[in-house]
Amino acid sequence: MDIPIAKPPLTIRLCGPRGFCAGVDRAIQIVVLALKGYGAPVYVRHEIVHNRYVVEGLEAKGAIFVEELDEIPPEHRQQPVVFSAHGVPKSVPEDATARNLFFLDATCPLVSKVHKQAMRHQRLGRHVILIGHAGHPEVIGTMGQLPEGTVSLVETIEDADVYEPADPDNLGFVTQTTLSVDDTAGVIKRLQERFPNLTAPSADSICYATTNRQEAVKQAAPGCDLFIVVGAPNSSNSKRLVEVALRAGAQKSMLVQRASEIDWADIGDIATLGLSAGASAPEVIVNEIIEAFKARFATSLELAEFSIENEHFLVNRELRPIELTTEDMAWVNG
Incomplete structure (x- = not known):
């Protein structure tokens, strides 16, 4: 008679909020x-x-x-x-x-708000610095709100170090909504050090959903043997969550689109799994991944909830x- 093999125990820390904004x-x-x-x-x-x-x-x-x-x-x-x-x-x-x-x-609407902030800077005679990732659709859309030559893209602290505006005293900045909160703060700090008269937007450009998901991951990541973020490889906010998890203490972090992408041979022995989802990832896939782990582990679920969104x-x-x-x-x- 075959004796069933006991499944190894696994705690899943499920982040909240996660997924659709x-x-x-x-x-x-x-x-x-x-x-x-x-x-x-x-x-x-x-x-x-x-x-x-x-x-x-x-x-x-x-x-x-x-x-x-x-x-x-x-x-x-x-x-x-x-x-x-x-x-x-x-x-x-x-x-x-x-x-x-x-x-x-x-x-x-939060992207539209950034558009309006950028146009306000330009209307008031400021050259606009957009902090974001080159080629991202949101960056293309924001830059496309302004006349050619009135906006400059800065991606990194290194870019901020070498940026040379025509009028250093007449600058305003906005940011892409889906950036790393911590990375963006570093870029802004460097720009403010170099250009003390740099004008901030009237409200934070990084959206509430990006901030909330990153904070939830920061709370859940310490002690995780593996952190999985559900999201697409071209999703900026999802990729930032992978980076945030590693910085916050997860031993390993990965981005997956579906449960079928998980390389189970590469998972190894894990006792604690962190799980979140980018703002464009549906809850049905989060459930799919939880079920895939339940099939292989004796799971218990913990909710790592940072805030409740009702927007x-x-x-x-x-x-x-x-x-x-x-x-x-x-x-x-x-």
Whole structure:
């Protein structure tokens, strides 16, 4: 008779908050509501959020993702086109208007706030320093709010050391919303040391969700043999969580999109697992990963809760009459 092998014990520290922020939830709702209200296809310029599960789920419902507006065929120009949560340069809605497209802007309101802060700096005669990652859609969108030559990108402390503005006494800064809080503080400090008259934005540019998720990971990481962050490799806020976990004391940290990506042979002997999810990662995948560990370990769950989020952003006015049910979002909410 086979004697069952006892599963090794494992404590899972589940971070809270984790996963979808209000801006991501709103963006996905916009696509779902547009499909319900106007029928398929609904076009989406770029990934609505940085998560393949979400993108593929919306494609299955009738969304078509395009890189540029000229990919939308003439016969579908009356169908909605949605701009991603990361924001777009001013030239994109101008192009959509010129093409007589019906567009819905899903830019996160907190990203829009950064746009307004940058434009205010520029309107008041300040050259704008944007702290962020080159090539990220949010950075492209923010820089695209301003006339060419009025904004400079600074990524690191080293960049801040060598930056030479034309007028050092007339500078204002904003930041990408999904940066490492600690890294960004270092860049700002160096810029302020070099340019004492540097003007800060009227409110912190790094969004509440980024800050909350990083703080929860900082609390949970000490003593973790492994820390898993659910998120996509092109998700800035998810990658920052991996870095935060390592700095806060996790022995090892990794980014995974699905449970199928976990290399179980590489996991080794672990007693404590930290688990969080980037702001564009759905709860259904967090549950999937917990179940994968339950199949291999005798698990106990601890909640490492930093704060409770209750923010909610309204969808576009055109979509508010359309009813959104719990069932419509069950595929991502778990």
